Amino acid sequence: MKHLEYKGYTGSIEYSAEDNLLYGKVLGLRGLISFEGETGKLLEEDFKEAIDTYLADCKEEGKTPEKPFKGSFNVRIPAQLHQRAALLAMETKTSLNNFVAEAIRLRVQKS
Incomplete structure (x- = not known):
């Protein structure tokens, strides 16, 4: 097991x-939750x-x-790579978003 x-x-x-x-932290959050x-x-x-305490504290404070890992993130890449990816996406009649998602999906499947 690599993660909890x-x-x-x-x-x-x-x-x-x-x-x-052994120690760890909750991944993908701006704040720090450690255990x-x-x-x-x-x-x-x-x-x-730690998760149950975090959720209880949020509820008590009226916070969401x-x-x-909400499925949205910003990626900074060289302008030339951006251009090449956008043009290839257009040529294959897909959105840049779908093009990037498929590239990530393929890479993740290999690991």
Whole structure:
């Protein structure tokens, strides 16, 4: 397992040899939600507790919880690459958005 998953949130898994401790953070959020544990089981329990606490705090404060990986992001690429991709998308009668999504999909499938 490379990541932890709970209620739509993803947590990283790291190891500190210095502290002999597993730790992680929730990925894809602007704020920091961290968790830790001496074993994988304890790490997962603390991850779930951190998410539940975050969601409870948001509810108590009347805030909408931030959702990671909403499906929208900005990408900065060289202008020449942008032009080539846009022209190829037009030639294949698709949108640049669909062209980029397909390129990412293909790359992710290879990993």
